[in-house]
Amino acid sequence: DAKTTQPPSMDCAEGRAANLPCNHSTISGNEYVYWYRQIHSQGPQYIIHGLKNNETNEMASLIITEDRKSSTLILPHATLRDTAVYYCIVRVQHNTDKLIFGTGTRLQVFP
Amino acid sequence: DAGVIQSPRHEVTEMGQEVTLRCKPISGHDYLFWYRQTMMRGLELLIYFNNNVPIDDSGMPEDRFSAKMPNASFSTLKIQPSEPRDSAVYFCASSLDGVNYNEQFFGPGTRLTVL
Numbered sequence: 003d004a005k006t007t008q009p010p011s012m013d014c015a016e017g018r019a020a021n022l023p024c025n026h027s028t029i030s031g032n033e034y035v036y037w038y039r040q041i042h043s044q045g046p047q048y049i050i051h052g053l054k055n056n057e058t059n060e061m062a063s064l065i066i067t068e069d070r071k072s073s074t075l076i077l078p079h080a081t082l083r084d085t086a087v088y089y090c091i092v093r094v095q096h097n098t099d100k101l102i103f104g105t106g107t108r109l110q111v112f113p
Numbered sequence: 114d115a116g117v118i119q120s121p122r123h124e125v126t127e128m129g130q131e132v133t134l135r136c137k138p139i140s141g142h143d144y145l146f147w148y149r150q151t152m153m154r155g156l157e158l159l160i161y162f163n164n165n166v167p168i169d170d171s172g173m174p175e176d177r178f179s180a181k182m183p184n185a186s187f188s189t190l191k192i193q194p195s196e197p198r199d200s201a202v203y204f205c206a207s208s209l210d211g212v213n214y215n216e217q218f219f220g221p222g223t224r225l226t227v228l
Contacts, residue, residue, distance in 0.1 A: 040156075043222075044219075044222075045117075045204050045206070045219025045220055045221055046156070046206075046217075046219050047219065048216040048217065051216075089156075100158060100161070100169070101146075101158070101217060102158070103155060103156040103157075
């Protein structure tokens with residue numbers, strides 16, 4: 003699976019959009035981009051995933067560049083409860099189903 | 114559904130003792146995963162099962178670690194003998210055997226401290 007690069011930490015004001023970048027310059031054509039987050043003392047939680055089109059769900063939006071070498075997770079209106087470590091993962095979507103977590107981005111939402 | 118259930122939530126033991134961690138996956142899920150998380154190494158996959166069969170145990174650190182899944186609703190991770198460096202949070206996760214959608218659902222974790 004391709005490696006990802008994320009900033010180690012970011013801050014965001016409550017109510018503002020949080021934009022979390024991820025570089026995956028060696029991504030293969032059949033690899034998806036997944037985002038999980040881990041709130042302190044809890045297990046990781048799935049957020050969203052995509053292949054090449056932008057995706058949106060009730061939690062977030064995922065913007066993938068046309069060359070697919072990078073992506074951005076957007077939390078449109080960050081709340082204090084969004085404070086967590088966010089992991090960007092790229093993987094082939096087949097039945098081996100392994101997730102390889104990097105170091106992620108620690109997002110701190112402040113009042 | 115109650116989600117993935119893990120027990121115990123906290124375990125404190127002494128070096129050399131046997132430790133057994135338990136996991137109940139979400140009903141109907143075909144995959145079960147065991148992860149370990151430490152400050153030094155982050156979140157790492159130890160082993161995973163598909164339909165109760167171990168598929169990949171390459172992440173199991175050494176022979177002291179073993180995992181079983183006797184049926185679709187129960188799995189154990191055993192450490193014998195335990196060592197202080199095994200102190201970590203151990204997560205269990207499960208997922209459906211979906212073709213296009215492989216979200217993993219994680220349990221709350223077991224915090225293991227080996228003295």
